Structures are given as C-alpha cells and as structure tokens.
Amino acid sequence: MNKSILVIDDDKVLRDALSTGLRKAGFDVFRADSAESAREIISRISPDAIVLDRMMTGMDGLSFLQEIRKNNNLTPVIMLTALSGAQNTIDGLSVGANDYMAKPFQLQELILRLNNILKSAPTVNTSSMMPNGLIFADNEFFISDGAGRPNKLLALSNEEKKLLQNLTNPVGNVVSATPMVVKRLRIKINSVLSDIDIITVRGMGYKIITTKR
Numbered sequence: 001m002n003k004s005i006l007v008i009d010d011d012k013v014l015r016d017a018l019s020t021g022l023r024k025a026g027f028d029v030f031r032a033d034s035a036e037s038a039r040e041i042i043s044r045i046s047p048d049a050i051v052l053d054r055m056m057t058g059m060d061g062l063s064f065l066q067e068i069r070k071n072n073n074l075t076p077v078i079m080l081t082a083l084s085g086a087q088n089t090i091d092g093l094s095v096g097a098n099d100y101m102a103k104p105f106q107l108q109e110l111i112l113r114l115n116n117i118l119k120s121a122p123t124v125n126t127s128s129m130m131p132n133g134l135i136f137a138d139n140e141f142f143i144s145d146g147a148g149r150p151n152k153l154l155a156l157s158n159e160e161k162k163l164l165q166n167l168t169n170p171v172g173n174v175v176s177a178t179p180m181v182v183k184r185l186r187i188k189i190n191s192v193l194s195d196i197d198i199i200t201v202r203g204m205g206y207k208i209i210t211t212k213r
Contacts, residue, residue: 003118004028006047008038008064009080010056018051021107027114030137035059035067042068043169044136047075049114052097054081062095069096076117078110130168131210133193143192154192160185167198167208176205 005027009015012033019029030047032038036058038050054061065077079097093100098117101110134154135142141154141164156164159181166175186198195211 002026002028003048003114004030004045005114006030006032006038006041006045006050008032008035008050008056008061009053010034010058011053014053018107018110022051022111022114025111035061035064038064039067040139041137042073042075044130044165049076049078049118051110051114052077052079054079054083062091065097066095078113078117080105131171131193131196131208134168134196136165136168152192154188156185156188160188164189164208167206171208174201174205174207182206 003026005022007015007018007022007029008031009018010033015031015033019031022029030041030045032041034056041047052061052065059067061079061081065079068075076098077096078099078101080101080103082103099113101113130136133144135144141156141161143152143154159178163175163177163181163185166177167173182198189196189198196208197211198206198208201207
C-alpha cells in the first residue's frame with residue numbers, strides 16, 4: 001500500500017508542484033492550503049507523514065504543529081521554511097518536527113527525507129479512524145479502491161454529508177438527526193459498503209459502526 005502524505009502550504013504553485021512530484025514518487029497525496037483546512041483533514045484520515053510550511057496565512061506552521069502534538073498526534077512532520085538561521089531550525093525541532101528543510105530545496109532530497117522518517121515512524125492508534133473502505137478528502141467522501149486510495153465519489157446531499165461528517169468525527173460519535181436523512185444515508189452507504197451501518201442509540205441519536213472486520 002502506498003504511503004500517504006499531507007502537504008500543507010498556502011502557496012498554490014508550490015503545493016501543486018509538491019503534490020505532482022510526490023505522486024510520481026509513489027505516494028498518495030492530500031493537500032491543504034491552511035492549518036485550518038489541514039485540521040479538518042486529519043480529523044478524518046491519518047496520513048503517514050506531513051509536509052508543513054512554517055509561514056502561512058492564518059495559523060502558522062509552528063502553532064499548528066504544537067497543536068497536533070498536544071493532541072498526541074505523532075505523525076512524522078517535515079517542516080519547510082523560507083527563513084534562514086540555526087534558531088529557526090531549533091524552533092521547528094523543539095515543537096515536534098521530525099525534520100526541517102529550508103526553501104528552496106530539491107524534491108529528491110525531500111523524498112529521501114520522507115522515506116527516512118517513515119522508516120522510523122511510530123505505530124498509530126487507528127481505533128477512531130475512518131471505517132475501512134471510506135475516505136474523506138478534499139471535503140468529499142470517497143469509497144476506497146481496496147488499497148487505501150480514493151476511487152469512487154460517494155454522492156451525498158449537503159444534509160447527508162454533514163451527518164456523515166458528524167458520525168465520523170470521530171467514529172463513535174452519537175449524533176441526533178432527522179430519521180429520513182439517516183435512512184437515505186444508510187441506504188447509500190449500504191449499497192457500496194456492506195460492513196458499515198448506522199444504528200439507533202435509543203434516546204440519544206445515531207452511531208456509525210463496522211459490522212465485521
């Protein structure tokens with residue numbers, strides 16, 4: 001299975017170039033243009049590594065890295081920066097970066113460093129991750145192709161998508177919802193993923209479960 005990389009950078013040109021290069025190198029790539037959108041992505045998927053720009057509009061990379069480390073997220077992170085000087089490297093490493101690269105850099109060097117940190121990456125607890133076969137990326141739900149890659153868009157109404165987001169953020173949430181919306185969502189999920197269901201929690205709401213492993 002290909003390793004997945006989340007690229008977080010508010011520079012679209014660089015973000016697109018990194019995504020293209022990493023895909024050619026055999027990685028699956030998710031993209032975020034801000035720390036805020038990255039937070040939404042990692043609430044639903046668990047990338048194998050993160051490439052994080054330090055200076056971004058909104059929350060900066062250092063603050064974002066501090067936030068995810070405080071939440072016990074141990075995903076390996078390579079931080080990118082246009083800032084020079086040893087102190088900037090120290091700042092990045094001190095808040096939890098696994099590696100630090102100054103811009104401009106060679107794509108091949110980034111790939112080598114990614115492979116190095118992936119070899120020593122800790123095992124991630126996946127108990128609250130997205131149910132097997134379901135992927136959330138680019139603000140849409142997809143059905144996996146069996147190798148952990150998005151394959152088929154799960155066509156949902158806005159109400160259905162919002163409900164599924166609430167049910168999987170994190171998995172195990174009990175959510176109140178209109179029975180008709182739940183029924184429509186259940187039918188769509190069951191039609192493509194037979195081992196995922198939405199059950200009623202009496203007096204509280206609904207919950208998504210995996211019926212078999």
